[in-house]
Amino acid sequence: xxxxxxxxxxxxxxxxKTWLKENASKGEKVGGRYDAIDVQEDxxxxxxxxxxxxxxxxxxxxxWPEEFGGLGGTxxxxxxxxxxxxxxxxxxxxxEIGLGMCIPTMMAWATKEQNERFVKPALYGEEVWCQLxxxxxxxxxxxxxxxxxxxxxxxxxxxxxxVWTSGAHFSDFGIIVVRTDPNVAKHKGLSFFFLDMxxxxxxxxPIRQLSGGANFNEVFxxxxxxxxxxxxxxxxxxxxxxxxxxxxxxxxIGVPKSADYSSLTRAAKEVDLNDQPAIKNDLVRSKxxxxxxxxxxxxxxxxxxxxxxxxxxxxGPESSIGKIVxxxxxxxxxxxxxxxxxxxxxxxxSEIALLHSIFQSQWLSAAGYRIAGGTDEIxxxxxxxxxxxxxxxxxxxxxxxxxxxxxxx
Amino acid sequence: xxxxxxxxxxxxxEQVSKFLSDNCSLDVARDILESDKTYSExxxxxxxxxxxxGTAIPEEYGGLGLGALELCVVAEELGRAAAPVPFSSSVYLxxxxxxxxxxxxxxxxxxxxxAVGELISTFALPETNSEPTEKNIKxxxxxxxxxxxxxPVADGSCSDIAIVVVKxxxxxHIALTIVDLTSENVKRNQISTLDPSRDxxxxxxxxxxxxxxxxxxxxxxxxxxxxxxxxxxMAFEQIGGAEASLNMAKDYALDRYAxxxxxxxYQAIKHKLADMYVKIELARSNSYYGAMMLNDGGADLKIAAxxxxxxxxxxxxxxxxxxxQTHGGIGFTWEADTQFFYRRSQVLGLALGSSITWxxxxxxxxxxxxxx
Numbered sequence: 174x175x176x177x178x179x180x181x182x183x184x185x186x187x188x189x190k191t192w193l194k195e196n197a198s199k200g201e202k203v204g205g206r207y208d209a210i211d212v213q214e215d216x217x218x219x220x221x222x223x224x225x226x227x228x229x230x231x232x233x234x235x236x237w238p239e240e241f242g243g244l245g246g247t248x249x250x251x252x253x254x255x256x257x258x259x260x261x262x263x264x265x266x267x268x269e270i271g272l273g274m275c276i277p278t279m280m281a282w283a284t285k286e287q288n289e290r291f292v293k294p295a296l297y298g299e300e301v302w303c304q305l306x307x308x309x310x311x312x313x314x315x316x317x318x319x320x321x322x323x324x325x326x327x328x329x330x331x332x333x334x335x336v337w338t339s340g341a342h343f344s345d346f347g348i349i350v351v352r353t354d355p356n357v358a359k360h361k362g363l364s365f366f367f368l369d370m371x372x373x374x375x376x377x378x379p380i381r382q383l384s385g386g387a388n389f390n391e392v393f394x395x396x397x398x399x400x401x402x403x404x405x406x407x408x409x410x411x412x413x414x415x416x417x418x419x420x421x422x423x424x425x426i427g428v429p430k431s432a433d434y435s436s437l438t439r440a441a442k443e444v445d446l447n448d449q450p451a452i453k454n455d456l457v458r459s460k461x462x463x464x465x466x467x468x469x470x471x472x473x474x475x476x477x478x479x480x481x482x483x484x485x486x487x488x489g490p491e492s493s494i495g496k497i498v499x500x501x502x503x504x505x506x507x508x509x510x511x512x513x514x515x516x517x518x519x520x521x522x523s524e525i526a527l528l529h530s531i532f533q534s535q536w537l538s539a540a541g542y543r544i545a546g547g548t549d550e551i552x553x554x555x556x557x558x559x560x561x562x563x564x565x566x567x568x569x570x571x572x573x574x575x576x577x578x579x580x581x582x
Numbered sequence: 583x584x585x586x587x588x589x590x591x592x593x594x595x596e597q598v599s600k601f602l603s604d605n606c607s608l609d610v611a612r613d614i615l616e617s618d619k620t621y622s623e624x625x626x627x628x629x630x631x632x633x634x635x636g637t638a639i640p641e642e643y644g645g646l647g648l649g650a651l652e653l654c655v656v657a658e659e660l661g662r663a664a665a666p667v668p669f670s671s672s673v674y675l676x677x678x679x680x681x682x683x684x685x686x687x688x689x690x691x692x693x694x695x696x697a698v699g700e701l702i703s704t705f706a707l708p709e710t711n712s713e714p715t716e717k718n719i720k721x722x723x724x725x726x727x728x729x730x731x732x733x734p735v736a737d738g739s740c741s742d743i744a745i746v747v748v749k750x751x752x753x754x755h756i757a758l759t760i761v762d763l764t765s766e767n768v769k770r771n772q773i774s775t776l777d778p779s780r781d782x783x784x785x786x787x788x789x790x791x792x793x794x795x796x797x798x799x800x801x802x803x804x805x806x807x808x809x810x811x812x813x814x815x816m817a818f819e820q821i822g823g824a825e826a827s828l829n830m831a832k833d834y835a836l837d838r839y840a841x842x843x844x845x846x847x848y849q850a851i852k853h854k855l856a857d858m859y860v861k862i863e864l865a866r867s868n869s870y871y872g873a874m875m876l877n878d879g880g881a882d883l884k885i886a887a888x889x890x891x892x893x894x895x896x897x898x899x900x901x902x903x904x905x906x907q908t909h910g911g912i913g914f915t916w917e918a919d920t921q922f923f924y925r926r927s928q929v930l931g932l933a934l935g936s937s938i939t940w941x942x943x944x945x946x947x948x949x950x951x952x953x954x
Contacts, residue, residue, distance in 0.1 A: 174651065174874040175584050182583070249583070438948055452949070455938065462941035465948065466893040470864030473871045476585040483583040491863040498860060550849070556859055557852035561832050564847040 176476065178253075179483065185250050189232070189257045196226055197261035217301075217343055220264035224298025232258075233296050234272060241280060241288070242296045249482040270339055271295050271302030275348045278418045279367065282405035291346070291367075303344035303370065304418065305335040305392060310580065312337075313551045315350075315419075316360050316412055317570075317578075320394060322351040329353075329366065329404070331374075331397040337545075341377045341390040344370045350415045353408055355576040362575050363411030368399045384537040428499045428542045432507065432531045434464040440510050440527055451513050464506050467498050490560040496542075497552045504539035507532040585870060587655060595655035601628055602663040608919045611779040614666040615922075620740040620772070620781035626667045630699030635673055639681065643693035650811070650876040654818045654869075661822025661930075664922040666779045668702050668737035670933070674815040676703025679745040679808050683758055683795045692743065692760065704741040705812075706732040706761075706785060707805065713939050714747070716756055716802040721787065723748040723759055728792040731784065736933055738763075738783025739772045746792065747805055756802045759792035767791070777925035809934050810887035814872035817894035820930050821865050824894070827901035827923040828858045831908040838910075851908060858901045865893035885951070888944035895931040895940075902927035 178186055227233040228242065235251040237243020244250070276295050279288060294300040311317040320333025331351055341347070347370050354362035370377075374397040379387040406414040438461055441452040451457050474495070478488040510532040511518030520526045521533040543549050557563045570578050587595070606625045614622060629635060637652050639645020646652075653673065660669055677696050680689060680703070695701040708714050709721060709732055721730025728748055735744065743762055750757040763770065767790040775782045797804040832855055835846030845851050872890030875883040902923040906913035913920040931937070 174586065174870070174877065178583065434948070438945075452945075455942070458945040459938065459941045461948065462888075462892055462944045463896075465944060466864060466868055466889050466896070469871070469889055470867045470893060473585070473867035474863060476583065477867060477870065479583045480585045491867070494860045494863050497856070498864065550853070553853040553856040554849065556856040557846075560859060561828075561852075561855055563832065563835060563852050563855065564844050566847055566849060566852075567843055 182249060182253060182483065185246075186253050186257065189254050192230055192232070193257055193261055196230070197223075197258070197263050216264065217267055220267045221298040223264050224268055224296075228297045237280075237296075241292050247482070247485070249479065252479060252482065267301060267340065267343070268295070268298055270304055271300075271344075274304050274418045274421045275302035275346075275367075277421050278348055278405065278414065281417050282365070282414050283367070300345040301340060301343055303338050303341045303347045305338055305341075305347045305349040306415065306418070307337045308334060309336055313548055315415070316363065318350055318352055318363065320349070320351045321355070322353050322364060322366070322399070324353075324401075325398075327401050328398045329364075329401060331366075331368075331394045331399060333394050335392040335394070336380070337389045338377075338392050339389055341370065341392050342379065346370055347392075348405070348418065350411050352575065353411070356574050357409070358572060359570050359575045359578065360412045361409055363415070364408050365405045365411040365414035366399050366403050367405060368397070368403060372397050372399070374398070382538075383540060384534070386538075428496060428503060431499075431503045431539075432510070432528070432535050433468050433502075434461050434506070436528060436531060437461055437464065437506055437510050440513060440532070443527060444513050446513065457513070460509055464502055467502050471495055471498055490556075493552070493556055493560060496547065497549060497556070500539065500542040501549060503535055503542055507536035507539060511536060585874070587651060591651050591655050594652055595659060598632070598634070598656050598659040599662070601632060602659055602665060606663045606665050608664060608922055611664050611666045611922050612919075615779040621668055621737070622666045625665055626669075626699065626702075629667060629669065635669075635677075635699045636697030637673070639677060639693050639697045643689055644697040645693065650814070651873055653815050654873045654876075657815045657818035658822040661819035661824075661926075662826045664779065664823060664826070664926050668704065668740055668781065670812070670816060670819060670930075671704035671737040671741065672696065672702045674812040675705035675808065676741070676743070676745050678811055679705060679758060679795070680760070682808065682811075683797050683804055684760075685796045688760060688793060688795065701742040702737065702740055703743045703745065704735055704737045705808065706735045706738070706744045706746045708732065708734065713935055714805075719747060719749050719756060721746065721748045722751050723757055723792060723794065724751045726791060726794075727789045728759055728761060728787045729789060731786045733784040734773060734775060734782040735785050736929075737781045738785050739770055740781050744785065745795070745808075746787070748792070750794070755799075756805065758795040758797055758804060760795060761787065761790055761792045765791060775929065777929040779922060779925065780929055806884075810883055811876055813887040813891040813934055813940070814869065814876045814883075816930055816934060817865065817869040817872060817890035820894035820898040820927070821862060821869060823923050823926055823930070824858070824862050824865070824898040824901040827898070827905040827920070827927075828855065828862060830920060830923070831855060831858070831901075831905040834909050834913075845908075854904050854908065858897075858904060861893075861897040861900050865890070865897040868893040885944060885947035888940050888947065891934065891940045892937055892944060895937050898923075898927040899931055 224233060231244040232254050234243040235246040235254055236248055239245045272295060276292055279291060295302055306315050308318050308320060310319060320331065320335060322329040322331045346367055348367045350363055350365050352362050353364040374395040376393040378391045380389050380391055381387050441457050442450055444451050446454050474491050478492045481488040514527055521530050523529040526533060558565060605628055610622050610625060633646050634656055636645035637648050637656060641647040680692055696703055712718060721728060721732065728746060741763055743760055746759045746761050748757055748759050767788050769786040771784045773782050773784050835851050836844055838845045869890040872886040875886040906920045906924055909920055912918055
């Protein structure tokens with residue numbers, strides 16, 4: 174057992190290191206947590222420049238086939254590149270959804286001509302893509318979308334609303350799943366399109382989150398006209414196409430680096446509990462140990478996954494536990510760290526609060542991470558069904574026409 | 583990146599798994615649970631014949647000379663079968679202690695016999711209802727004799743020799759001794775524990791002959807060292823048991839119908855089993871790192887061993903108790919096999935010291951590494 178690169182991996186890492194050293198900036202990090210209210214045009218423009226450089230060198234899509242502008246490389250090479258790139262302050266956060274979910278869906282379902290038109294501009298950061306799936310009444314049950322598309326000659330007319338759309342305010346194109354037939358069962362009445370986000374009738378509004386930021390949008394569709402040639406898959410086959418996207422989403426969603434056991438240990442050394450450093454308290458120590466085994470457990474689970482990739486094998490199902498563990502840990506650990514501070518735990522002023530209020534801001538945003546990209550509950554269902562082979566819950570919506578399903582708000 | 587067991591180690595795992603599924607069904611554990619027998623001699627003999635008791639004993643002393651990683655895969659399968667044998671006492675603890683701290687003549691005298699299963703050994707540490715520490719060890723060694731009482735000693739009635747932790751009154755240091763348990767001045771009483779499918783005893787030493795081992799000036803550090811190695815191996819045994827509990831619960835959830843459908847289709851059950859799976863994988867990943875550190879003699883062994891143990895104890899306790907809960911009433915009956923894992927989870931979870939103690943050790947290491 175070891176964590177070492179193979180000869181080939183080490184060579185690739187060297188190559189990447191050399192390239193990054195010559196091309197990446199060590200300057201201030203830009204991009205990442207873009208804000209939908211305060212659009213950072215210059216951040217997007219810097220991100221585009223970096224993306225173009227990467228694409229030119231082949232590193233923007235290492236695992237894609239060469240015909241699509243990729244490197245035709247392996248998953249482990251892609252991981253190696255990310256590890257090395259993470260050491261630099263390069264822009265991130267603008268193209269991940271497009272390249273991680275939208276374009277792979279296009280590659281699987283669009284025509285050759287369409288891919289020739291769209292893949293390269295996305296890869297080079299010239300065009301940004303977003304994913305229009307969730308709706309106010311279709312979250313975990315994403316196949317329950319109500320946004321409808323009606324045929325009008327060679328076009329479709331879309332009306333409805335999408336929500337939680339990252340990057341819609343700066344996107345050029347989007348992929349969308351809509352209902353084309355409400356008279357058949359839920360999954361059977363869906364169709365899938367890509368569309369120009371600058372089309373007439375599209376209105377994008379930022380959503381302000383509980384944490385104060387605005388990383389997502391609502392997108393309203395009023396008589397938006399989309400040509401039938403932009404349909405991916407057959408009419409009524411939309412769910413099947415959407416699954417291509419969602420499979421990629423499962424791979425893409427994680428939680429950001431956050432305050433962990435080491436920050437908690439530091440906090441516990443700085444604050445007193447019963448007139449001695451809190452770190453001396455056995456309850457505190459017990460909690461630190463619990464979060465240590467979670468954090469380290471995930472770290473070494475990742476090593477197991479990388480080992481499988483390194484050997485060219487498919488990673489085992491253990492890679493599915495990540496967000497089930499990390500998102501609640503973010504919240505619980507932050508909450509406990511605030512509890513350590515007593516009444517001062519409520520102070521969210523980074524000038525005054527312990528460790529620049531990292532626990533307070535983490536606690537606020539953690540509530541969202543337990544929901545984004547699959548709630549804690551949906552992820553447990555996935556483990557139970559796909560890993561353990563347990564049956565699906567009884568579904569009352571399977572054999573009933575969509576427009577006869579009961580609906581609440 | 584090669585954070586996995588080798589193909590040879592996986593083959594060994596398969597081989598042990600096959601032997602145990604052919605020869606060590608839970609009926610074997612039930613036989614020990616319901617009888618006066620202290621362990622399954624047939625299963626023990628089979629493990630000996632496979633060479634497993636000598637896995638990590640150097641070849642010069644009649645062992646296979648393999649490393650810790652081989653023992654890890656064996657441990658996992660023993661845990662999965664809830665095997666009623668003194669393997670953990672004799673191999674992870676007794677034998678390992680002699681390999682680490684025996685004098686050359688002690689190694690020559692004892693290891694070949696342990697390798698071929700002619701003798702069974704154990705490790706005798708706790709004495710009271712309090713966790714053992716450097717300060718509370720009362721068993722004494724002086725002039726080649728020991729006096730004191732050890733309880734509970736795992737496999738204490740069926741073992742031939744014990745590595746006994748003592749206070750050496752000549753220098754007031756903690757020391758290790760080897761004691762022949764079959765000699766006259768050793769009294770042994772089998773005791774009732776949560777898990778009668780494994781033997782436990784009270785052992786009273788009255789001027790019993792004892793050989794002092796060579797712990798140099800390590801003192802209590804030698805005890806910690808032995809416990810750290812055993813913690814990693816035991817963690818794999820716990821993971822095996824936890825997985826068996828999860829599989830039993832899963833099979834039952836697929837078979838059992840309530841309110842007109844499989845209980846495994848209810849989210850209350852699905853989420854419970856998913857949580858078991860998550861805890862087991864966290865324990866496995868921590869324990870892989872523990873195994874790597876144990877095998878390489880890595881500097882991180884102390885913290886990795888503590889993390890393996892804390893995670894594996896948590897996973898096994900949770901899986902065993904929630905497996906019974908998933909089974910409902912039938913899981914609480916004497917006839918059901920769920921009890922073996924419920925019992926064993928506590929016995930393994932406490933054998934090397936409590937979670938409270940190991941969590942403390944873990945955070946001590948964090949502080950020592952000054953990780954924050």
